[in-house]
Amino acid sequence: MARWAGRAEAARAAHAPERIAYGPGAREGLDLFTPEGQPEAPVAVFLHGGYWQALDGAAFHGVAPALLSQGIALAIPTYDLAPAVSLGQILRQVRAATERIRARTGYRPLVFGHSAGGHMAAALLSEGRAGAAVAISGVFDLLPLLETSLNAALRLDPLMATALSPIHWPVPDGSSPGGTTLDCWVGADESAGFRRQSHTMADRWGAAGADTSVRELAGLNHFTVLDPLFEAGSPEVARLVELARDCARETHREATPA
Template sequence: MSRLSQPLSKDLDRPGAHGANWFQTEPPAPAAAQQDQDMMSVDYETEYNNRGRVPEHPGIIAGWARDAAAYREVAVSERGVRYGEGPRQTYDLFKPEDVKSQAIVLFIHGGYWQALDPSHFSHMARGLNLLGVPVAVVGYDLCPQVEVGHIVWELQQAAATIWLRYNLPVVAVGHSAGGQLSACLLATGWKNVDPMLPEQIVPAAYGISGLYNLKPLTETSINKALGLTLEGAERESPLFWPAPSGLVMDAVVGGTESAEYLRQSRRLTDIWGLEGVRTRYEEIDGANHFTVIAGLADPDSAMTRRIAELAGA
């Protein structure tokens, strides 16, 4: 039985100095490593500059904040629930009137690990709530105050905390940088996070315009705040983690996004699919990097219905 109001029964200890250093148990797959040779001439600065590609982005982001505030006014929610001690380590839980799912959806926002917060994304819970799915919109500390590896660790703590509090598995849904974090959660060995956890608490992930190989970002101005070396970028790239065989990974991307964004999602589904993950790749016609998540507010969208299916609703 789920326990959507039960307090956390135990603290979660922080692992070693680097939050994700335990997972690299084997060298990168040759097929994944081959992309370094395939993409030598790509202008990564242009390919990953989403704000430059979508000049109307300020209005879209302002719309997110407006729609999120409006949804908070009417939604049943618990706000600012702590999962850790960091200043941004909280989540807002949005509850449906009647829970019909077998899992909680964890929505992880984007912003290149260095911008935005949950207050922009409350309305991303609307469509799923109307289908009977509870949604936790999670925050995390940002670069350069913390490293990307620490953010991965924070999200592992968030997912573990939610499982312990509510006795429900977590479906990880992430946009952009959140796509990387959602894939990392799917591929996490949970016994390494806490021996008291089951082997798997995240059975499915849904990445929207995700970043699964961070190595190209080392050649962009985005890396000024991230501070990634090539070695560090590989370490935090779920593409190079052991594939979570038998689990479900959807990778969705806007049809008008850059070739690099399409390649990121296609590459992950191709490689993980060959390694036993139940993968699915989809392009959303006409959507850019910012409009691609619009369907989450709509209970009738294919995106929302697919995530509800993954959550057992």
């Protein structure tokens, strides 16, 4: 986290982001980094982790430089945290943030996120609000959290956990108004539980018609799995660039979902 903070500070010093409100709350804002001289650059949205109860978007500004160098703009929302708000309210906030970007660009952006952010990225794809999603160490089935200390803040019961688990949500397919691509990335050195969640999610959605894949990143754990995003020449950044450009080329401009 100290390395994340250092990279974030350097990113802001090199390229100050535009602050955009997506709601009335103090944390309901997003930071938009746009490549110099490229106001129409494709935009991706990054959703931060912290188990829905820690951190903010500013901690992850260090993700921006590698994408900016490849001509991709990056929006990083901040949202309220549990236990002050429910997980359902957090989902409503990231919906609003993503729709704010969609209203600005006219297309469904690539949405990618880490840990809790991976959960939210998959949810937005299911709802047709994202053109594609990349979930990095995502949590797609919340039931295993019920017996952990994390649930002291989340206050989930079995019914709520099931309802808020995107592994059970409708699967985007070719007839749905959003994208169909879900990449699940996970560190090869992460726990069996995290790796299993990514594989199970990709298998279930893939069997139902989505374009899914799993990438286990060698030598990386739940925190260092973000390291490739700081390197402009990494295969992971190249994949994000590809997906962001594909989303920007979306030809269908359906009405924004309610």
